[in-house]
Amino acid sequence: MRACLSVFRLRLRLETQYRGAALGGIVCQIFFGLILSALYRALYFGKPQVRPLAHVITYVWLQQAFFRMLLSSDGDLMDKIRTGGIAYDLCRPLPLYGFYYARIMAQKLMGSLLRAVPMIIFAALLPGGWGMGAPASLPALLAAAAALVLGLSCVCAMENITMAFTMRTLDPRGIQAMLNLLMTILSGNLLPLTLFPDSWQRMITLLPYAQLLDAPIRLYTGEYALGQAPQVLLLQAGWTAALIAAGCWLWKRNQKRLVLQGG
Amino acid sequence: MSYIHVQNLSKRFTVRKKREKGSLLREKEEVQALRGVSFDIGQGELIGYIGPNGAGKSTTVKILSGIMTPDGGEAVVGGQVPWRERKTYVRRIGVVFGQRMQLWWDVPILDSFSLLRDIYRVPEEAYQARLSELTEALSLKDILRTPLRQLSLGQRMRAELCGSLLHRPEILFLDEPTIGLDAVSKLALRDFLRWENREHRTTILLTTHDMEDISALCSRVMVLGHGSKLYDGELQDLLRRYDRTRTVDIRYGREGCVPAVPPSVVMEKNGDGFRLTYRPESYPTADLLSALQQAGPIREMTVQSQNIDHLIADMYREMDL
């Protein structure tokens, strides 16, 4: 527990140290948000849809604000695995899965909070039709917040599995690029999942990728009614539990293998 | 007329200091990397350039190799100002950075060399002649077709040297070339530099922390500290000036012999003998020897002057670096 806390503290210090880079990232993300808002506005003026434009724009801003959460960017750790420096970590008296889980969580949480807060404030201040809309209701906001926490837990479990795979292949860049691609498409970052063909959506929203940001955003905008909230949260929790279990199993096997190889 | 003429060279950097907790403004700090350095070097000299980290050695090398522009002062190398007409100037020089690779990582070093030939516009015959001369001198023959990444650090450094010398530079700047090399590679590298200097009268400016490099290669050394030149002259003179303590290890033929020495001599027990440290100018060596002899029959005795690294460390300390 203490070890996990110090991981969080270290990460926070690191993130605040690279404020300059974070600022550049925020400006860039805001710019992307503006471009996408403009695009969907133009598309909607040509052919209005059942789903309100305001929801799509809110979707865009929230996706941009929490972009950092999706990004697998722990290059540090990946390098460690590639160069074999991970052997040091394997010697530490810690439950390995938990240690990395905390590490990934710290990075995603601190990194995205630092960016999301200013971005959401900015997006909320934009004039109507451009900015982020208010939540459907207070309970909807609370449900969305709970779903975001579950989404974060889920994405950490996913990244941990990726990492476990990375340890087994020597050059994981190809596989990683594909996983990143699945992430940007199926999580709704490239194109809001709400704009996918309706028949596809029924399938896609069941996948783990949709649990990360899509589910919380839909709860926020009221796309998912409050009555559906327990069901949504349950699906998220189910995926999270399943992915954590799978990750634990993989790490255990990896550890055994590493011990056998003798480092 | 000297070959490299440097007068009053100065360079300032602004460094952004890491900010204190809670303060909003970033502090800027000016660092004077060079404050008016002057020297002259004749053609064909092999000069050592030493000083602690941050003294301004690399800055000097970077200015003289045309990478950086100084804030003030002048430098003329072989009739040219390094930071003007960069392209014509750098064709006459060779630079080796100990910690930076310039050859291509994944391909055989021979491919790298022939690309360098094109970059430097070396005519084919001249290239072939030079290449065979250098492969011989640097014993690269067996590894010419090996990709750089498969070479050991020592082999890599030899390949880098070859790459920097293919166009027959008149001057060679070496920035810590022996860093991380094993003893055999270091010796080979030194032999080669001596050969290149003698054979082609290549002027060599060598920056290093390895005092063995300096004492093996250079008769003249320049010491830099805090951006100023502190010493310029014969290495032997410098050593003599700071080499003021000697160490004597002595063992007697029978037990219970204790030499009587004045308090200026530090004596400690060393195994079954003694170690005495003294300064000849405060207690002449002859006096010490007779004092040692009077104490009993000597079985074994060695006299050492100080290790060169310690000596330089002492010197830096004394110069307050």
Place this chain on the structure above:
Amino acid sequence: MDTLRIYLRSMGILIKGQLQYPVSFFLQTLAQLIMEGGELLAVILLVDRFDHLNQWGPGDLYFFFGLMSVTFYLTECFGRGITGNFPSMVRSGQLDTLLVRPRGILTQVLCSAVDPRRVACMAVGTVSLIIGSRMAEISWSASKALLLAESVFCGFFLILGLFLIEGILCIHSVKSVEIANALTYGGRSACQYPVDVFPRPLRTLFTVVAPFALVMHVPASHILGKPIFGWPGWTAFVSPLAGFVLFFVMTALFARAMRFYRSAGS
């Protein structure tokens, strides 16, 4: 001529080096293919739902997407030295090794990297161009083909110029260099759609500051027979030159910045 030879020889060496790891190379190329395929998929899904964007029909949209894709990844392929490694070369001081050689800095930076995996992205872009051209029923002529080639060629220099900004900021040791991404990657994402979709400030930005509109949209709309901005036909041949202008402005700024270059590491 001599410089071109050096460039080609460098490319040869670099590609030879990358092919030393064939499996990895293949997988990464495949990943690039799928990645750009995903981008195209997003456009297809939008077309499926919305059918058109202002006056632009599906064919027009695929054509614009293809043009951006081919141009952008052509630049990322052959201009990799500038689009990829350049800022880190400045930061790590690796640029020093280029500065001590008797050739232009930018030439050498361009010679220092190539990314053949991007061919996969260009293939997706080409497919999109062909589909777009079919659907929009473009009647091709020599002058239209020439115009397309000119647009891609000038676009190459435009994008190189925009990527140079990050390097220039790095030399001046600016911290938030990621801001430059707004113009490069942001420009790509925005201007794969015709510029008149966007409100005035963005339109001005992409016409005057980062002139994607002049370099790509003016000629492309001319090829599609629906001139954007309602400009006369001859302008389509002149406006792409804005890409060169931007590139030369940036190289001048770069040369100026190099006077302040302080190499990293002591």
